[in-house]
Amino acid sequence: MASNPPSSPLQSNRVRLVVASSVMLTFISFWRAAAIVLNDLGSSAFYAGGIAEEAVGKAAPWFILGVMLFSFAVRAVYVESCSMFTRGGVYRIVKEALGGTFAKLSVSALMFDYILTGPISGVSAGQYIVGLLNDLAHLCVTRYHWPIWLAPQLNVNYASAAFALLITIYFWWQNIKGIEESSDKALKVMQITTVMVVLLLGWGIFSAFHVGAHLPPLPVPANLHFSQDALGFLRHTSFAKTLGLFGVLMAFGHSVLAMSGEESLAQVNREIEHPKLKNLKRAAIVIAIYSFIFTGIGSLLAVMLIPDAVRVPVYRDNLIAGLAMYMVGPMALRLVFRSFVVIVGFLILGGAVNTAIVGSTGVLMRVAEDGVLADWFRHPQQKYGTSHRIVNLVVAMQLFTIVVSRGNVIMLGEAYAFGVIWSFTFNALAMTVMRWKYHGERGWKVPLNVRIGKTEIPLGLISVFLVLFTTAVVNLFTKSIATVSGILFAIAFFIIFSLSERDNKRRHADTTRQLKEHFQLEHQDKVGRDALEIRPGSVVVTMRDSVNPFALKWALTRTNTDEQDLVVLAARMMGAGGPEYVSASEQLFSEHEQTLFTKAVSVAESFGKHISLLVVPAGDIFAALVQTANSLDAAAVVSGLSTKITAQEQAFYLGQAWEALPEPKRQFTFYVVMPDGSNQSFHIGPHAPHIQPDDVELVHRLWLNLRLDPEMHDLHHSDILTYALTRMSREFNIDKQDVVKNLRESLEEMHKRRGLGKHYDEVEDAAIRTKTIKH
C-alpha cells in the first residue's frame, strides 16, 4: 500500500461526500430494447380490435391500421426527443419546453395511461383464459355429456376481474421484493409471440383466401356505426345526427389506444448500446413494423374471418382467440392453436401488468428525484430496499380500478385512451416548442422542415401535433368516462405534485444545508480516486440500511484506514426510465439518505477510523459496484447479505457484471457479510487457483516421469499445467458437452475422495464456475 495519499483526507473535519453524476448502467442491443417495448405495445393487439369495433362498427380495423401507421410518425417524435435528452420521455421534454406546471399535467396524463395499462392487461388476460375455459366446459357438456356442475360456466367479467386482481397482487409482491428486470425475459416472450403471430397471419391469410372472405367496409362516414357510449357527450345533441367527416376523426380517436406503449421507447432508450441513436432508430422501426403487422393486420383478419353474429357478442374481449376458432382446419387443431394464443396472451398481457407497475413506479421515482413528490415516497423498504410506498400507491390504484370496472374491458379501454392521447399530445407540443427554444445538441430531427429566411418551420412535427391534438380534443367530447375519470385523476395528481413540490423545496433546502454543514459535498461527473483523494487498493463497502450497518462494522474492524482507504458507497437506484446523467442541481438528497450518511460517519467515528462517502446513481446495482470498484482501483468490495438472493448468487451476478466491464479492469475480492458477522469471500475476475496438495503431488509425479525422457530435460512443472489446460481448452472447443460431463464426474469423484475434515477453500469458486457453465 502506498504510504502517501495524494492529500490527507483528514485535513477537514467534514467527511468528503462525493456525488457522481453519471449513472452506472448496463447496455442492451436494439433487438432487446425492441422486445421490451413490444411487450407493452404488442399486448394491445389482444384487446384494441374488439374495443374499437364495439365503438365504431365493422370498419374499425381500418382505423386500427391507420393508428398503427400513424404510430410511425409518433415514433419519429420520440426519436427526436431521445436524441436531445437520453431520457427523452414526456416529463423531461415538457418540463424543458413548457415548464413545471405543464410537466406535472403531462406526467399526470402519463400516470393515468400507466396505471390503466395494468388493469386492462390483467382483465384482458383473464378474458382470454376464462373464455377458453367456458368454451371447453361447454364442449364437455354438449359433446361428452358431462354434468353441468362438473363443467360450470363462469361469469366472464367477474372471473376476469378476479384473475386481474390475483396477477396484480402477484406482481405487487414481486416489485416489493425487487425483481431483477431482465431483457432476456422480454426477448423470450417476444420470440414465442412471434411464433404465434407468424402462425396467426399465415393461417389467417390462407383461411381468408380459402373461404373467400371480404375486406371490412371502407372507413368512410356512411360505414361508421357508433354505439351510444361512443358518442359520449354528443349523444343527445343534433350534432350526432350529422357527423360526416367528423365521424372519421371520432373513429380514429376510439382506436388510438392501439398505439399505447410508445412512451416505453423513451424509457428504454438510456439502456440502448452504442451507437445509441442508430440503435434507437433501428429499435423504433422494428417496433413500428411489428405492431403494424400484429395489431393492424390481426384486427383486419378477425373481422374478415369471424362471423358478424359472434364476433362482437362472443369474441369482442378475446378477438384473437375467436380468430383462432374460425381458421379453416380440424376443430382439434383450432382448439390447440387457441390454447397457444391464450398462453401467449397470458405471457404478454401478464408481462404488461408488470410493465405497468414498473413503468409507473419509474415515472413517479423520476418526479420524486426531481423533488415533485414527497420524500416520504422515496423511503426504501426495510428488508428489500425497494420504493415500496410508490409501488403500494400504484398497485392500490390499479386494484381499485379493477374492482370498479368489474372486469369490463370496454370501460377500461375507453378510459385508457385518455392518458395515451394526452401524454402524446403534450410530448408533440413540447417538441414543437423546443425547435425554437432548445439550442443544444440535437442528434436527429423529424423531417419536413421548411426554411423561410432564418426561420425553420417544422411542418412534420406540427403535422403530428395537429393529428394528436385534434384527436385528443374530440376524445374529450366522445369519451365521457375517459374525460371525467381522466380529468379527476389528472387534477388529483397535479395537486399532489404541486403540494409535494412546495413542501420539498423547504425540506431539501434544510437537508442540503445540514449536509453541507456535516459533509464536504462535491459533485463529480465520474467517480475516480482523485475525486475521493484515496490511494489504490481501497475497500468499498456498500451501505443501504442505517439501522443495522453490519457490513460497515465488519469492514471497519478489519481495515487499518491509515494504510488502506475505506469508501462507503450508497447507490441511488434510478428506477426504470431514469436519466443517464443527473446534474448537481438535480441531486436532491432525501432525509433517508442524510440519515444513512450520518450513521456511516458515526459508526466510523466509534471505531476511530476515517471513511469517505460516495453516492453513485445506478441503473443496476451490480454494474454500479464493479464500475465503482474498477474506477477506484479497489482491492475489496464488502456487502451485506442480500435479502433476496444468496451470497453465491450475489457473487455470481457481480462476476457477470465484471465480465461485461471493458478493459483495463482489476480483480478484487468480494466479501459478503452475514448479519451474525460471519462472511464468505469470492475472487472476482481471473485469479490464481488454490491448488490442492494432491494436485501439486500429481504434477510433481508427472514431471518426474516425463523427465526420464532424454528430450524432456528442460521441462518445468508449469509446462505440464500449460499442456493440460491447452488440451482441455481444445477439447472444450470440439465437444463442450463432453468436457462438462467429464468435469462434473471428476468433481464428484474429487469430493468423495476428499471426504470429511478436509478444507474446501475453493468451494465457492466451484459453485460460481458450475453456474457459469450452466448459464
Next chain:
Amino acid sequence: MATVGMMLLRALVPLFFIGMAGSLVVIVVTFVEDMKELIEEED
C-alpha cells in the same frame, strides 16, 4: 354557445386531415431512412 362549440368541433376536421397529410410524408421519409439504418452493415 352550443352552436359555436359545435362549429369549433367541425373546424378540427380540416386540421386533422392537414396533419394526417403532413404525417404521411414524415412516415414515408422516416420509414425509408430507418429501413436503411436497419439493414446496413455495422460500421
